[in-house]
Amino acid sequence: MKKKLVKAIHDRVEKMNQAYVRGNASIFDEDEKKAIEQERKEMEKRGAEVVRSQATGDIISVRTHEQVTQVDYAILLERLIVQDEGSYMEERVFKRRATFTEGRLRADVRLLQGPVQDALNEGAGARDEQSQKHREYNRRDAVRYAERWWNDYNPAFKRFEDNCTNFISQCLYAGGAPMTAKGNTHHGWWYENSQSMSLSWSVAHSFRWYLSGAQKGLRGEEKQRASQLLPGDVICYDFDGSGRWDHTAIVVAKDLRNEPLVNAQTVNSRMRYWTYQNSPAYTPDIQYKFFRIVVD
Template sequence: MKRLIQQTVEDRLEYLINGHVMRQPQLISDAEAVDRKKELFARRHVEIVKAKAKAKLLHSTIQDDGTLHVQYLAHLTYVCKDVDDSFYLEEQIEKREAFLYNDMLVKDHMIEVDRQSEEIALVRFQDEEEFGRAFHYDRRAAVQYAETYWNKRNPAYKNFEDNCTNFISQCLKAGNAPTRGYPNRGSGWWVRPHTWSYSWTVAHSLKNYLTTSKAGLRAKMLKEAKELSIGDVICYDFEGDGRYNHTTIVVDHDKSGMPLVNAQTYDSRMRYWSYEDSTAYTPSIRYAFFHILDDASKSS
């Protein structure tokens, strides 16, 4: 069974690299995402020269009709050759489920996350208000945190399934961003052992906070992704309905100067910022680009 699951993720990479017909059926959303990834890399003139896939079995059950239900993690690694012949690694982790009958794969797809969840990881920070102290945003520290924890959870935090904005808040915190607004959950940006602001965990609330904040953690909204620096934040409204539902942090740039980002929930490292290869992507997607400011920054 483990060998069959491993073959499933390897088939997806075979199709991505060489364009071969996949030997096992996939949901259309997965196939379209792979096609979009190929198109995105071709448009950027970036070549995927090698790919690896690892599968980790989470649990399995046998249903009444004899069908084997399996949940597993697929860790995908792409060796990317940029326009100047330099190389970098893009990585993604997907939680997937498969149904097998008589050792034949019947169905396999990525498990969608409930993006309405407002639950959050809660770090055990000191309770005193940090607002008012001098704030210098340490971008490299924020990126280092994003690189350390993109595919694992900090044991100092209680983590939940939909963890994207909580992860970005942790990165900003690691970059020395001050909290403010406690105990009003609808105000400021803060976390305590058993309570938190909505802006700490909810993508739409963090987007609204960064748009309006004039003190402590604050940001300037930019027009284009290429203006972003490492440590800056991108918010995503996949459906284009005005409700933002994902957040990433810029950790590097490709040789064309475009951002590469890290994220959780669907754990990703050095992913191209536009998310056109995501199963959540729609042509109506909207982005909000935020350059983080500090006490040494000019707000205009």
Template sequence: MRKQLQRLLQERIELYTSDNQERSERKSHLKNELMRSRAAEIVRVNAAGKVHSRKKEDSDTILTYQVHLQYLLKQDDSFYIEEEMEERQARFRDGYLVDECELLPSFESEEEPLKCDTGAERLAYKYERMKAVQYAERWWNEFNPVYYKFTDDCTNYISQCLHAGGIPMWGAPNKSKGWWIRGKSWSYTWTTAHSLYYLLKAGTSIRTKQVESARELNLGDIICIDFEGDGRFDHNLIVTAKDQDGMPLVNAHTMNSRHRYWSYEDSTRYTPNIVYKFFKILDGG
């Protein structure tokens, strides 16, 4: 299986460095299109794989594995590294690959009301955005054992980053109120994208300023994404760097990513109806 995994990883590298517009995989096409629109290019791709599980189905062998992709990108005279994790599954029959695909995340782990109780007095805190960024960098591809581990972890990760930046929890033990986590219990706003969006929009306990463009954001600020444009927000990102043009590069969980371009145009979830909301995180009090 080691040789088979090495072959699959080589195919990943060839896919993302190819400029072939006839390729059937939408994600690689989107990645190449995004690079062109940014006047950037993929100089090199490294791929490392780790097998999660192996099972037999009749004469087939099903291999579930994780790929850690590192892109060396060149934009004008600057270079930087973007990192991304993919969960994939391959089917082998008589030693030959017959099918291979990406296992797409759902981005949400539980249902929550469309609106939570975001009412609170203004909390006093100083937002130390570099501590939030340092936390985001440290845990972008791992789970902090201090917190409960979620399968769909995007909002839990962002909440942890904000808390590391000095924003206090409040509202426990009411799941529909406040912003908090304790052991195996938590508020909707801590763990679900749509509820965190409402909390940031309210700008009370977490003081925010909503701005019109990604360019206005600084390190430690937050982007909320509604992929379908249906009014329900699906994903959250934290700004951890800027590119040569001053545009945000972001970290995220669920599909773990580091220094990814903010617009997510290379995501398989991307649609022409996508909606972004941009929040500057301010000091409280």
């Protein structure tokens, strides 16, 4: 039975890989079909094309009850994208759940969130005093951290189910952004340990408003266009335009048309085009905030 499940998941991943190359979304549900079609149109506008794609799957867990078996698995999708005279590699990791009844695949859906992992070390607070001594923001160090940890989790920090803003805060901290005074979770931007941190450190909505409201230390200068951002800057996302900010990403590079490519977590992504039109969470009402990161 296990061998059959492994083969079924392998075959499914291969079909998805071909779908991502060819833009053929027929094997997906409606939300994913829409996302793939939106990305196809966006690629045409950008003058970009996926010339090679590789998807590999890894089974996370298998649960069986009577005749129904549920398989959670992760996919690493690597795509070589050519644009004009240049190219870059985009990578994404996302989780899916396949349901089999009597050995036959009945459903396969994308999971928008990953499992919660317990907090590990208590490590950031011990380094905070040192970080306060240098107040310049080193964009290269922030991007280097984003490249090192985009698909891994630094044990010095707590890991959340929605880890995107926690990850971005770590990137900015690695770049030299100073924490504020600690103690009040509703004020400032700081991390002490797995049980004590500001809301702005790990909650996308709070982080967005902290950046625009801060007067000193780490703050954000809002820009009108994504193309004005530099590596090390930040984009905040309100996917449905509700006024509640859902997601945060860091710019790590620019494409040949000067548009940002971002790294992010929750759906772990590297060198992803900034609009997120290829996400099932995307809606036509999406709102963005483009922040130039400043430390003074």
